[in-house]
Amino acid sequence: MSAxxxxxxxxxxxxxxxxxxxxxxxxxxxxxxxxxREIVGVVGESGSGKSQTLLAIMGLIDSPNAIVSGSIRxxxxxxxxxxxxxxxxxxxxxxxxxFQDPMSALTPVHTVGNQIGEQVRAHExxxxxxxxxxxxxxxxxxxxxxxxxxxxGYPHQLSGGMRQRAVIAMALSCNPVLLVADEPTTAxxxxxxxxxxxLIGRLRDQFGSAVILVTxxxxxxxxxxxxxxxxxxxxxxxxxxxxSVFRAPLHPYTWGLFGSIPPMExxxxxxxxxxxxxPPSLSNLPKxxxxxxxxxxxxxxxxxxxxxxxxxxxxxxxxxPEATRxxxxxxxxxxxxxxx
Amino acid sequence: MNAMPREQPLLRAGDLSKxxxxxxxxxxxxxxxxxxxxxxxxxxxPGETLGIVGxxxxxxxxxxxxxxxxxxxxxxxxxxxxRDITDASQRQxxxxxRQMQMVFQDPSASLNPRRRVGDLLAxxxxxxxxxxxxxxxxxxxxxxxxxxxxxQHASRYPHEFSGGQRQRIGIAxxxxxxxxxxxxxxxxxxLDVSIQAQIVNLLADLREEFNLTYVFIAHDLSVVRQISTRxxxxxxxxxxxxxxxxxxxxxxxxxxxAALRSAVPIPSIDRARRxxxxxxxxxxxxxxxxxxxxxxxxxxxxxxxxxxxRPLLQSIGEGRLVACHHxxxx
Numbered sequence: 001m002s003a004x005x006x007x008x009x010x011x012x013x014x015x016x017x018x019x020x021x022x023x024x025x026x027x028x029x030x031x032x033x034x035x036x037r038e039i040v041g042v043v044g045e046s047g048s049g050k051s052q053t054l055l056a057i058m059g060l061i062d063s064p065n066a067i068v069s070g071s072i073r074x075x076x077x078x079x080x081x082x083x084x085x086x087x088x089x090x091x092x093x094x095x096x097x098x099f100q101d102p103m104s105a106l107t108p109v110h111t112v113g114n115q116i117g118e119q120v121r122a123h124e125x126x127x128x129x130x131x132x133x134x135x136x137x138x139x140x141x142x143x144x145x146x147x148x149x150x151x152x153g154y155p156h157q158l159s160g161g162m163r164q165r166a167v168i169a170m171a172l173s174c175n176p177v178l179l180v181a182d183e184p185t186t187a188x189x190x191x192x193x194x195x196x197x198x199l200i201g202r203l204r205d206q207f208g209s210a211v212i213l214v215t216x217x218x219x220x221x222x223x224x225x226x227x228x229x230x231x232x233x234x235x236x237x238x239x240x241x242x243x244s245v246f247r248a249p250l251h252p253y254t255w256g257l258f259g260s261i262p263p264m265e266x267x268x269x270x271x272x273x274x275x276x277x278x279p280p281s282l283s284n285l286p287k288x289x290x291x292x293x294x295x296x297x298x299x300x301x302x303x304x305x306x307x308x309x310x311x312x313x314x315x316x317x318x319x320x321p322e323a324t325r326x327x328x329x330x331x332x333x334x335x336x337x338x339x340x
Numbered sequence: 341m342n343a344m345p346r347e348q349p350l351l352r353a354g355d356l357s358k359x360x361x362x363x364x365x366x367x368x369x370x371x372x373x374x375x376x377x378x379x380x381x382x383x384x385x386p387g388e389t390l391g392i393v394g395x396x397x398x399x400x401x402x403x404x405x406x407x408x409x410x411x412x413x414x415x416x417x418x419x420x421x422x423r424d425i426t427d428a429s430q431r432q433x434x435x436x437x438r439q440m441q442m443v444f445q446d447p448s449a450s451l452n453p454r455r456r457v458g459d460l461l462a463x464x465x466x467x468x469x470x471x472x473x474x475x476x477x478x479x480x481x482x483x484x485x486x487x488x489x490x491x492q493h494a495s496r497y498p499h500e501f502s503g504g505q506r507q508r509i510g511i512a513x514x515x516x517x518x519x520x521x522x523x524x525x526x527x528x529x530x531l532d533v534s535i536q537a538q539i540v541n542l543l544a545d546l547r548e549e550f551n552l553t554y555v556f557i558a559h560d561l562s563v564v565r566q567i568s569t570r571x572x573x574x575x576x577x578x579x580x581x582x583x584x585x586x587x588x589x590x591x592x593x594x595x596x597x598a599a600l601r602s603a604v605p606i607p608s609i610d611r612a613r614r615x616x617x618x619x620x621x622x623x624x625x626x627x628x629x630x631x632x633x634x635x636x637x638x639x640x641x642x643x644x645x646x647x648x649x650r651p652l653l654q655s656i657g658e659g660r661l662v663a664c665h666h667x668x669x670x
Contacts, residue, residue, distance in 0.1 A: 045535075046532055160396075162622065189395035189623070190559065190603045190604055191395065191599060191603045191619045193603065194602075194603035194605075195618060195619075197605065217605065217607075218533075219605030221607070242609060243609055256534055257534065259537070261607055262537075262563055262565060264601070264604055264606055265589075268565065270544075271541045272537040272540055272566065274537030274540075275537070276538070278504060
């Protein structure tokens with residue numbers, strides 16, 4: 001594998017679940033790549049398929065009713081269909097994951113140091129003493145004060161922010177080249193969130209890790225990501241560099257997301273430019289564009305024809321001609337208002 | 341502190357405190373007290389929307405529940421339209437319940453899953469008004485329409501609705517008896533961004549239509565800024581700053597407000613982050629709050645005075661109050 005080949009290449013990934021209501025298609029054929037040392041932000045609301053995409057990458061979808069297809073190549077190696085043992089050599093070591101709720105990743109009955117040490121020793125042959133020293137060092141690296149005391153503490157003795165730091169320390173224990181984070185700051189208070197986001201931004205410099213960060217918060221993406229993927233109804237609707245997506249978003253759903261967020265500065269709008277309606281049910285997706293039923297710009301073709309991602313580096317899946325959409329996207333400081 | 345001093349506040353809280361004792365121990369020395377709400381004084385004026393912001397554990401939800409007497413208060417006083425309701429019995433409170441309603445964060449937890457939405461919405465009428473079955477059905481249909489649901493929804497169960505729709509039902513129920521005051525505790529924080537905006541718009545419309553007064557409790561600063569006319573910022577059980585929304589957000593005087601505001605990630609890349617103020621450390625435990633100013637352990641402007649003397653919430657003019665020995669930007 002050459003030095004500048006993408007770290008991760010996902011092609012036509014689909015995740016479906018057999019259920020009583022028929023096939024629920026959580027992820028409907030997504031393709032994307034993550035470069036080395038790149039921070040990719042995946043934005044979407046609940047049910048958009050963003051978490052399932054991450055779980056598929058980690059090989060963590062093991063329900064007998066799940067059907068995962070497509071291709072996930074990590075450093076040239078195909079992950080889909082890989083045996084458990086081969087997968088274990090990769091995850092935790094080269095790809096690590098952090099979750100929204102740090103308590104779900106920590107056991108309450110062992111000290112933080114034991115848990116980090118266990119993780120180190122699962123992948124590397126080192127003594128228990130060396131593993132503990134490593135744990136202290138990692139806790140220090142993620143900005144925990146008094147790491148040599150915290151290392152012997154139990155998770156319940158830590159605050160939410162400290163726990164998330166401890167989980168990140170655990171994830172970093174084997175110097176992963178890819179860190180996969182699912183809403184890592186959603187459960188945290190805003191002042192603590194700011195600290196964790198700074199930390200995630202620093203990881204690339206200190207550890208050289210690429211990061212896939214899944215979030216519902218465009219503000220978080222603006223803060224840390226290099227590239228943005230917007231997901232809706234199990235598919236990507238927009239993809240591009242952070243600055244072009246934030247300056248001139250191309251998909252009506254992205255416009256709606258921006259319009260839904262109240263501004264923190266400047267005049268307050270009398271009403272927010274909310275998106276009408278509710279997200280589609282994954283067991284009963286519309287035939288054409290999944291966003292069609294809620295879109296202010298839909299026309300007849302949108303309800304029957306599935307739009308594909310079009311464009312060069314900044315792409316969107318929308319049937320409206322790009323020139324028209326560029327006209328609609330009125331640029332305003334702090335966001336874009338949905339125009340009707 | 342109000343432009344029209346002769347007007348009477350709708351609700352007035354004086355030195356309101358709520359203490360919980362924690363740790364069940366037979367040794368009194370080991371029992372400890374948490375000051376969830378610590379001597380909060382607050383006037384809520386008719387027609388205003390008072391936003392209460394703060395991080396988890398700051399006591400904002402407890403304060404909200406105390407304001408409508410859903411939680412018994414430990415000390416202090418509470419007046420509704422000049423009438424002392426501090427010690428009013430449940431029975432005496434009943435007519436007041438028509439006037440003060442609450443909307444909760446998790447609409448699923450506040451709606452009985454075994455009952456149809458129509459029945460849930462008819463409850464307030466059953467308790468407070470004598471209506472015939474057909475009148476009741478009309479009122480329920482009207483309520484559902486008012487929150488942009490359809491009258492047909494009355495025959496469905498809560499689980500058949502999405503989160504946003506369930507919150508609409510929660511709002512409809514609060515609205516049923518045409519209250520004057522609605523205390524909304526994190527009403528949109530469990531919802532997706534696009535649905536959040538719908539509910540914020542709905543609350544603003546209803547406020548206009550029914551002349552409502554809101555206490556809007558939330559941790560999300562941008563949502564509070566959008567809907568509130570005045571804000572109060574809480575830290576470890578006390579209000580550290582309050583004042584008109586635009587002024588407080590544009591030029592916070594308390595260092596905690598400033599830090600909170602600067603910590604909010606803004607969905608824009610054009611605005612280069614002006615010297616971001618990242619607070620060190622975590623929220624101290626409310627069981628063992630710091631001496632003096634509660635914020636001094638994390639405050640960038642703390643001096644020895646702050647460690648020993650607790651600052652009082654004082655007026656700095658233009659309806660603004662701040663509890664700080666060294667206010668910012670002054």
